[in-house]
Amino acid sequence: MAFHFSDTVFSWNSAKIMVSNDAGLIRLLFSVAGLVFFLILELSIPYRPSTVSKLKRWINNISLAIFNSLILWLFFAGAILQTALYVQEKQFGTLNLISVPYWTKIVATVVFLDFMLYVWHLLNHEVPLLWRFHRVHHSDLNMDVSTANRFHIGELAMSALIRIGLIFFLGADLFGVMLYEILIVATAQFHHSSLKIPGWF
Helix, strand or coil, X not given: CHHHHHHHHHHHHHHHXXXXXXXHHHHHHHHHHHHXXXXXXHHHCECCCCCCCHHHHHHHHHHHHHHHHHHHHHHHHHHHHHHHHHHHHHCCCHHHHCCCCHHHHHXXXXXXXXXXXXXXXXXXXXXXXXXXXXXXXXXXXXXXXXXXXXXXXXXXXXXXXXXXXXXXHHCCCHHHHHHHHHHHHHHHHHHHCCECCCCCC
């Protein structure tokens, strides 16, 4: 029993170390893998035919995504990473005030950040100033997996600042933050994809 317990602790610690060392690369790999995966599905079982050039849209959307990623990496990625590591080391934040299993904190992090993203998205539709940024996402002439990457850098920058504050408030562990990032990208890519799926699904 002790052997299995130590193996579990070792694997969690190893995962946390790996995430802190390669956070940006891990997120990028999952994002690119999702794009390729859903593009293949779209080409195989499309929901509706494109009304404009898919290639031209992809060039526009992916170029915008690359530009945004570079800006976010330069100005915000380090701050998000350091905030998560800082609250983890100093035991700051709401989750560090209570004694619960590590996996519970991870689940709470994902659920809380996802709910706050819902609130943020709602505000982007309701507040005129925020809509000015968010409408870039909605101005795509067709919708497919590349639309999940089509955002104004202003919206992404504000979102990154809010996320830093939420990580600090929550005391979110870096592993939980990265798991949330990977899941939110995958789900966004799925629900923007132009896929023909069965009615029961």
